[in-house]
Amino acid sequence: LTEDHKRMIRCIRKMQLIVARNRFQVNKYFS
Secondary structure (H helix, E strand, O other): OOHHHHHHHHHHHHHHHHHHHHHHHHHHHHO
């Protein structure tokens, strides 16, 4: 993997974490 690939993957992982956290908070509000 090139550095650009690693950086992109890290960005995607971070976004997935944020999305998962947001979804968890939304579920908490609606339950």
